[in-house]
Amino acid sequence: MCGIVGYTGNRRVVPVLLEGLRRLEYRGYDSAGLVYEYDNQLVKFRAAGKLINLEQAVDENIGVASHTGLGHTRWATHGAPTRDNAHPHSDCTGELVVVHNGIIENYGRLKEELLAEGHTFSSETDTEVLAHLIEKYLDDDLATAVRQALARVEGSYALGVFWVKEPHKLVAARNQSPLVMGVDDDACYIASDIPALLPFTRQVIFLDDNELVVLEQGTYSITNVADGREIKKEIRTIDWNPAMAEKGGFKHFMLKEIFEQPQAILNTISGRIVPDTGEIDLPEIGLSNDEIRDIERIALVACGTSWHAALVAKYWIEKWVGIPVDVDIASEFRYRRLLVSERVLTISISQSGETADTLAGIRLAASLGSKIVTICNVVGSTMTREADGVIYTHAGPEIGVASTKAFTSQLTALFMLTLYLGQERQTIEQETLKELGSALVDVAAVIDTILPRVQQQVQGLIERYYDSRDFLFVGRGLNFPIALEGALKLKEISYIHAEGYAAGELKHGPIALIDKDMPVMALVPKDAVYQKTVSNVEEIKARQGRLLLIGTEGDSHLATLTDDVLYLPEVHEELNPLLYTIPAQLLSYEIANRRGCDVDQPRNLAKSVTVE
Ligand code: M6R
Numbered sequence: 001m002c003g004i005v006g007y008t009g010n011r012r013v014v015p016v017l018l019e020g021l022r023r024l025e026y027r028g029y030d031s032a033g034l035v036y037e038y039d040n041q042l043v044k045f046r047a048a049g050k051l052i053n054l055e056q057a058v059d060e061n062i063g064v065a066s067h068t069g070l071g072h073t074r075w076a077t078h079g080a081p082t083r084d085n086a087h088p089h090s091d092c093t094g095e096l097v098v099v100h101n102g103i104i105e106n107y108g109r110l111k112e113e114l115l116a117e118g119h120t121f122s123s124e125t126d127t128e129v130l131a132h133l134i135e136k137y138l139d140d141d142l143a144t145a146v147r148q149a150l151a152r153v154e155g156s157y158a159l160g161v162f163w164v165k166e167p168h169k170l171v172a173a174r175n176q177s178p179l180v181m182g183v184d185d186d187a188c189y190i191a192s193d194i195p196a197l198l199p200f201t202r203q204v205i206f207l208d209d210n211e212l213v214v215l216e217q218g219t220y221s222i223t224n225v226a227d228g229r230e231i232k233k234e235i236r237t238i239d240w241n242p243a244m245a246e247k248g249g250f251k252h253f254m255l256k257e258i259f260e261q262p263q264a265i266l267n268t269i270s271g272r273i274v275p276d277t278g279e280i281d282l283p284e285i286g287l288s289n290d291e292i293r294d295i296e297r298i299a300l301v302a303c304g305t306s307w308h309a310a311l312v313a314k315y316w317i318e319k320w321v322g323i324p325v326d327v328d329i330a331s332e333f334r335y336r337r338l339l340v341s342e343r344v345l346t347i348s349i350s351q352s353g354e355t356a357d358t359l360a361g362i363r364l365a366a367s368l369g370s371k372i373v374t375i376c377n378v379v380g381s382t383m384t385r386e387a388d389g390v391i392y393t394h395a396g397p398e399i400g401v402a403s404t405k406a407f408t409s410q411l412t413a414l415f416m417l418t419l420y421l422g423q424e425r426q427t428i429e430q431e432t433l434k435e436l437g438s439a440l441v442d443v444a445a446v447i448d449t450i451l452p453r454v455q456q457q458v459q460g461l462i463e464r465y466y467d468s469r470d471f472l473f474v475g476r477g478l479n480f481p482i483a484l485e486g487a488l489k490l491k492e493i494s495y496i497h498a499e500g501y502a503a504g505e506l507k508h509g510p511i512a513l514i515d516k517d518m519p520v521m522a523l524v525p526k527d528a529v530y531q532k533t534v535s536n537v538e539e540i541k542a543r544q545g546r547l548l549l550i551g552t553e554g555d556s557h558l559a560t561l562t563d564d565v566l567y568l569p570e571v572h573e574e575l576n577p578l579l580y581t582i583p584a585q586l587l588s589y590e591i592a593n594r595r596g597c598d599v600d601q602p603r604n605l606a607k608s609v610t611v612e
Pocket of ligand 1: 492
């Protein structure tokens with residue numbers, strides 16, 4: 001996720017910006033930039049890659065006598081991670097710059113309008129549109145122009161704006177992307193997150209959505225973006241240490257990322273579902289209508305958690321689109337006789353876009369004539385460069401080795417892909433499209449509401465489970481892959497031996513393992529296979545298995561089977577996989593934490609597996 005730092009005060013600005021950006025490195029980034037005013041001009045430096053590259057570009061200007069500026073680390077979402085796409089982005093005159101975190105959903109339409117009016121663009125980013133839009137409205141007051149521009153913008157943003165004609169002033173605003181202000185006697189700061197401020201001040205103001213702030217050295221005013229109404233806000237004193245601050249107060253990145261899931265899901269949906277009509281817009285898929293109509297089979301290729309997302313997608317695509325779907329672990333796919341041809345669409349799913357086996361798999365499929373689409377979280381990664389089309393998940397950087405928000409974002413992207421294929425092949429009615437699209441948006445809100453409560457309930461349970469030697473996870477239908485994912489999460493971070501099974505498969509062997517010492521997490525939502533799953537649960541109970549049930553609120557029958565039941569709200573049945581992932585993630589996290597494991601960097605594992 002991008003990082004923003006802004007400063008206006010008495011210090012020399014460049015070291016402040018660089019130190020702030022260093023403190024935001026944990027957020028993940030692929031390019032960086034900064035800007036300050038000197039001699040009535042904005043001086044801008046940008047570099048692809050790590051901050052050291054930006055420092056080298058700045059070089060001897062580090063001590064320049066300038067006291068106001070903006071810095072940015074970019075996590076690419078629109079356009080590759082190049083110097084030209086790095087922030088700050090300028091208007092046509094170069095007198096106004098913008099740094100931004102978030103996604104401008106209607107940037108395409110705005111860009112067309114601005115191009116028609118004669119604006120010239122020098123990047124592929126959505127952010128640059130903001131610079132030109134503000135330029136369009138700019139007369140003699142920057143804050144007014146920012147307000148007018150934001151009235152035209154759909155999407156999420158935290159932004160900082162700087163204009164050479166008001167050289168000690170910064171304007172910042174927020175909507176759905178984090179932004180915090182720092183205050184000092186003679187200086188003001190803005191930042192995406194608290195760590196950037198801690199070397200300078202512990203006095204902060206958290207900005208809320210639809211707030212705009214004008215900062216000028218030691219003074220500031222906060223107003224409502226839409227109507228300019230003044231807003232009074234409390235200054236808070238932060239007593240976090242730097243490590244706590246990077247994790248946003250969470251003990252581990254994994255926990256932080258679990259809690260970021262509602263936003264990650266919404267970011268992935270952003271701009272792709274038209275709420276009024278339910279229409280799905282996925283132009284980046286890179287397939288013509290004819291190519292979509294001609295698909296005979298889909299091959300989904302992935303590893304680990306991404307493979308579990310693929311397994312869920314098989315249920316969705318086959319049900320709603322009627323195209324047969326094969327799901328392969330990439331390391332198997334590449335070493336068997338592949339019956340793949342031009343009419344088979346190969347889709348790779350990967351958080352990193354660099355997983356060696358998945359990459360080799362799509363190269364092989366491409367060599368056999370298959371079109372390749374990749375679902376990926378990292379813009380510009382190898383897989384995205386080699387694919388014919390890309391559907392980005394916008395989960396933001398995932399730092400914990402155990403994949404959490406990337407997984408639910410992959411499910412989100414795959415569900416939208418299902419709807420898109422159904423729309424293009426006319427296998428899903430308009431009304432159903434609308435219903436399923438809005439159910440997807442709703443599930444993000446539901447997850448947001450339940451996260452703290454489920455964490456607390458899980459914490460209340462783990463004393464009974466944390467020292468288990470083995471663990472089973474079971475589910476049926478759409479929730480069978482979630483059982484696999486739960487088992488993977490637990491084993492990789494707690495080192496407890498765990499297996500996931502289709503509940504109906506138990507009696508074909510694994511039931512022999514059940515006794516009073518075997519914990520079993522069973523996913524039992526009120527869905528089409530509910531009765532079948534309950535029967536499987538009864539079989540476990542009959543053998544004294546230690547049941548931990550996850551079910552639908554109001555299902556009192558589950559409480560007759562065990563004391564340990566976690567209830568989740570009812571959502572659209574198709575979207576249960578997103579919801580039922582949450583307790584499995586939290587159980588794994590809390591058990592690993594209770595066992596004192598290195599949750600974010602489990603032994604023997606790497607975040608990105610770039611070797612076979
Ligand atoms: O980056 P990718 O999605 O291609 O990575 C695939 C797997 O290595 C990854 O999902 C792995 O299983 C995670 N550690 C699971 O939490």
